[in-house]
Amino acid sequence: DAKTTQPPSMDCAEGRAANLPCNHSTISGNEYVYWYRQIHSQGPQYIIHGLKNNETNEMASLIITEDRKSSTLILPHATLRDTAVYYCIVRVNNNAGNMLTFGGGTRLMVKP
Amino acid sequence: EAGVAQSPRYKIIEKRQSVAFWCNPISGHATLYWYQQILGQGPKLLIQFQNNGVVDDSQLPKDRFSAERLKGVDSTLKIQPAKLEDSAVYLCASSLSHGSSGNTIYFGEGSWLTVV
Numbered sequence: 017d018a019k020t021t022q023p024p025s026m027d028c029a030e031g032r033a034a035n036l037p038c039n040h041s042t043i044s045g046n047e048y049v050y051w052y053r054q055i056h057s058q059g060p061q062y063i064i065h066g067l068k069n070n071e072t073n074e075m076a077s078l079i080i081t082e083d084r085k086s087s088t089l090i091l092p093h094a095t096l097r098d099t100a101v102y103y104c105i106v107r108v109n110n111n112a113g114n115m116l117t118f119g120g121g122t123r124l125m126v127k128p
Numbered sequence: 129e130a131g132v133a134q135s136p137r138y139k140i141i142e143k144r145q146s147v148a149f150w151c152n153p154i155s156g157h158a159t160l161y162w163y164q165q166i167l168g169q170g171p172k173l174l175i176q177f178q179n180n181g182v183v184d185d186s187q188l189p190k191d192r193f194s195a196e197r198l199k200g201v202d203s204t205l206k207i208q209p210a211k212l213e214d215s216a217v218y219l220c221a222s223s224l225s226h227g228s229s230g231n232t233i234y235f236g237e238g239s240w241l242t243v244v
Contacts, residue, residue: 059132059219059235060171103170109231115161115184116233118170 038104153222
C-alpha cells in the first residue's frame with residue numbers, strides 16, 4: 017500500500033470546520049483513500065472513503081485532488097467529541113480483504 | 129447491526145504467563161483481522177483470516193503468538209509465554225469482502241493487555 021503523510025497534530029475551535037490534510041503522492045490507480053479515527057480507549061472507527069470523486073456522508077466530507085496525490089477530510093462543525101487521532105490510509109478496494117496499513121495519523125484537538 | 133465483539137476488555141498478567149483473547153466478528157463477515165496497537169503508535173496487523181484460512185500471518189511472532197478461526201466465525205488469539213513488550217491493545221476487525229461495498233473494515237473496542 018502507498019505511504020501517506022499527515023501532520024502529527026492540529027487544533028480546531030469547537031463549531032468550526034476541521035480540515036485534515038493527507039498527502040499520498042505515490043497512490044496507484046486502483047487504490048482508494050480511507051479515513052478512520054480513533055477516540056481514546058476505543059477501536060478505530062471508519063469515517064469515509066473515496067477513489068477520485070469527492071464524497072460526503074453524515075460524518076464528514078472527503079475532497080480528493082484531481083491528480084489524486086492528496087486529499088482533505090472535512091468535519092464541517094467540529095465538536096469536543098471529535099477529538100481523536102485521524103488516520104488517512106490508501107488501500108486497494110477489492111474482494112480480497114486487503115488489510116489497512118496505519119501510519120501515525122493526525123491528533124486533532126477540538127477546543128472550546 | 130451488532131459490531132465486532134471482543135473479550136476480555138482488560139487483562140493484567142505476569143510475564144511468562146499465558147493469555148487468550150476472543151473475537152466475534154460482524155455476522156456474515158468472511159475476513160477477520162487481529163491487530164496489535166502499542167501505546168502511541170498506529171495499529172499493526174498480526175494476522176488475517178479469510179473464512180477459516182490464514183491469508184497473512186507474516187507479522188505474527190509465531191514463537192509465542194497463535195491464532196485460530198476454526199469454524200470461520202469466532203477467533204481466538206493466544207500469547208504464551210507473554211513478555212513485557214506484549215503490553216498493548218489487541219484489536220479485532222472484520223470485513224464482508226464481498227460486493228462493491230463490502231470491503232470496509234470494522235473494528236472492535238479492543239482488549240487491553242498489561243504484562244507486569
